[in-house]
Amino acid sequence: MTHPMLEPLRGGLIVSCQAYPGEPMRHPETMAQVAAAVVDGGAVAVRAQGLADVQLVAGRVDVPVIGIWKDGDDGVFISPTLRHCRAVLAAGADILALDGTVRPRPDGLSFAETVRRVREESDAPIMADCDTLAAAVAAAEGGADIIGTTLAGYTDARPRTDGPDLNLLAEVVQALPGVAVVAEGRIHTPAQARAAADAGAFAVVVGTAITHPATITGWFDGALRAR
Numbered sequence: 001m002t003h004p005m006l007e008p009l010r011g012g013l014i015v016s017c018q019a020y021p022g023e024p025m026r027h028p029e030t031m032a033q034v035a036a037a038v039v040d041g042g043a044v045a046v047r048a049q050g051l052a053d054v055q056l057v058a059g060r061v062d063v064p065v066i067g068i069w070k071d072g073d074d075g076v077f078i079s080p081t082l083r084h085c086r087a088v089l090a091a092g093a094d095i096l097a098l099d100g101t102v103r104p105r106p107d108g109l110s111f112a113e114t115v116r117r118v119r120e121e122s123d124a125p126i127m128a129d130c131d132t133l134a135a136a137v138a139a140a141e142g143g144a145d146i147i148g149t150t151l152a153g154y155t156d157a158r159p160r161t162d163g164p165d166l167n168l169l170a171e172v173v174q175a176l177p178g179v180a181v182v183a184e185g186r187i188h189t190p191a192q193a194r195a196a197a198d199a200g201a202f203a204v205v206v207g208t209a210i211t212h213p214a215t216i217t218g219w220f221d222g223a224l225r226a227r
């Protein structure tokens with residue numbers, strides 16, 4: 001059954017507001033301003049990274065905040081341990097997102113055990129950032145409320161598609177009827193967002209194409225330089 005807090009997100013656009021280490025926009029106040037702007041534009045929820053961003057964004061917008069804490073950049077790095085998960089919720093996230101792959105986690109806990117321990121302290125919906133159908137099914141069985149295709153193409157399991165991995169999305173939607181399956185990753189145009197919704201996504205997450213000016217500028221610059 002869909003977690004009651006998720007119903008307002010059905011069919012909507014979730015915007016991921018993240019800047020990366022060393023970038024000019026890497027500041028919680030900047031991300032809070034970006035989050036407020038995308039909510040003005042119609043985002044039904046926002047995704048924020050890091051404890052300071054989660055805290056400031058949650059205080060700034062009225063929509064649910066999906067919180068993550070990225071630590072490291074290889075292996076399991078999205079809210080990788082129980083400690084990270086607890087801290088994200090303590091920072092004010094309404095929804096916790098964490099790595100939902102089947103790879104070993106740094107603290108040795110399984111995804112299911114991590115969810116079980118988080119649930120001892122919180123009723124917040126939990127989003128699993130998955131890379132494969134097998135991971136998605138395991139995460140749903142492990143108690144995730146939302147299955148995201150976030151990590152498709154970012155592990156060795158599947159090639160990185162140019163746009164969203166709509167094949168994986170469709171497979172997960174078919175395998176998990178009634179589960180909130182969210183499309184995330186490389187959705188760069190409104191038409192791709194529409195295609196993800198048409199493939200059965202409960203909601204669609206867009207990050208880079210809305211909130212990462214350096215990448216967007218590069219797209220335009222590349223088009224001008226291409227002959």
Ligand SMILES: CC(=O)N[C@H](C=O)[C@@H](O)[C@H](O)[C@H](O)COP(=O)(O)O
Pocket residue numbers: 016018068150151154184185186187205206207208209
């Ligand atoms: C793989 C990974 O670390 N993904 C991250 C997860 O939070 C973010 O860097 C992405 O920007 C986010 O998933 C949204 O995707 P896109 O920016 O492609 O719309």
